[in-house]
Amino acid sequence: MTPNPVSDLGSYLKDQRLQAQLSLRQAAERAGISNPYLSQIERGLKRPSAEILQAIAKGLAISAEQLYVHAGILDAPSDEDAPVDTRQAIKSDPRLSDKQRKALLDVYESYVGD
Amino acid sequence: MTPNPVSDLGSYLKDQRLQAQLSLRQAAERAGISNPYLSQIERGLKRPSAEILQAIAKGLAISAEQLYVHAGILDAPSDEDAPVDTRQAIKSDPRLSDKQRKALLDVYESYVGD
DNA sequence: GCAAAGTGCTAACTGTAGTTAGCATAATGA
DNA sequence: TCATTATGCTAACTACAGTTAGCACTTTGC
Numbered sequence: 001m002t003p004n005p006v007s008d009l010g011s012y013l014k015d016q017r018l019q020a021q022l023s024l025r026q027a028a029e030r031a032g033i034s035n036p037y038l039s040q041i042e043r044g045l046k047r048p049s050a051e052i053l054q055a056i057a058k059g060l061a062i063s064a065e066q067l068y069v070h071a072g073i074l075d076a077p078s079d080e081d082a083p084v085d086t087r088q089a090i091k092s093d094p095r096l097s098d099k100q101r102k103a104l105l106d107v108y109e110s111y112v113g114d
Numbered sequence: 115m116t117p118n119p120v121s122d123l124g125s126y127l128k129d130q131r132l133q134a135q136l137s138l139r140q141a142a143e144r145a146g147i148s149n150p151y152l153s154q155i156e157r158g159l160k161r162p163s164a165e166i167l168q169a170i171a172k173g174l175a176i177s178a179e180q181l182y183v184h185a186g187i188l189d190a191p192s193d194e195d196a197p198v199d200t201r202q203a204i205k206s207d208p209r210l211s212d213k214q215r216k217a218l219l220d221v222y223e224s225y226v227g228d
Numbered sequence: 229g230c231a232a233a234g235t236g237c238t239a240a241c242t243g244t245a246g247t248t249a250g251c252a253t254a255a256t257g258a
Numbered sequence: 259t260c261a262t263t264a265t266g267c268t269a270a271c272t273a274c275a276g277t278t279a280g281c282a283c284t285t286t287g288c
Contacts, residue, residue, distance in 0.1 A: 161245080
C-alpha cells in the first residue's frame with residue numbers, strides 16, 4: 001500500500017530535482033547543503049532534518065508540506081479538513097481566461113478520471 | 115516583532131504542557147522521549163527533529179503544523195493572501211499524483227504568470 | 229587525441245541530537 | 259521526624275546528521 005515514506009522520500013526528491021532540470025550539485029547548492037549529503041538523502045541512506053527538508057523544498061521550488069508528508073514527518077492531508085475542491089477553484093479563479101479555464105479543467109479531468 | 119522562533123518554541127511547548135496539566139516527565143513519556151531531553155528543548159538548548167516534534171505534538175494533543183511554525187520549520191500560513199487559491203487547491207488535492215500535480219501547476223503558472 | 233569541467237559516489241571526519249544514570253530540592257504522608 | 263515520591267536539572271555517553279576531500283566516469287571543446 002503506502003510505500004515506505006522514508007526511502008520513498010529519496011526518489012520523490014530525485015524526481016522533483018530532475019523535473020527541475022537540476023544536477024545534484026546544483027540542487028545541493030541551492031539548498032545550501034553538500035552534494036554528497038543530498039546524494040545520500042536521495043538514495044535513502046540518510047534522513048534529513050526538517051530544516052534541511054525545507055531548504056531543499058525552497059531550492060526546488062516545491063511545497064514543504066508535500067515534502068514533509070513524503071518524509072512521514074507530517075500526517076497525510078486529512079480529507080476531513082475538506083481541502084478546497086480543485087475543480088471549483090479553477091472554475092471560480094478570476095485570473096484565468098475562459099479558454100484557459102476550459103483547458104485547465106480538461107487536463108484536471110483527464111487526471112482524476114471523474 | 116516576531117520572536118526568535120527557535121528559542122520561542124521552548125516556551126510555547128512549556129505553555130502547552132502546563133495548560134495540559136502535565137509534568138515534564140509525563141509529557142516526555144507520552145511523547146516517547148527522555149525527560150532531560152524535553153527539558154532541554156523547553157529551555158531552548160536543543161532543537162528537536164521534526165519527528166520528535168510530531169511526537170510531542172501528539173502527546174500534548176496539539177497541532178503539529180502549529181508546532182512546526184513555531185519551530186521555524188514551516189512557513190507561516192500562506193493562504194492569507196488568497197482565500198480560495200487555485201494553486202493551493204492543486205497542491206493539496208489528494209486525487210492527483212505528484213507528477214500530475216507538478217504538471218498542472220506548471221500549466222496554471224504559465225497562465226497566471228506569477 | 230586530450231585537457232577541462234560536470235556528473236554522482238565513497239571514505240573519514242565533526243558536531244549535535246537524544247540517550248541513561250544520577251543529583252538536589254520540594255511536597256506528601258506515616 | 260524521617261522515608262518516599264515527584265519535581266526539574268546536570269553530566270557523560272552513543273548514534274547519526276551533515277561536513278570536506280577526493281575518487282572514477284562522461285561529456286564537452288580545442
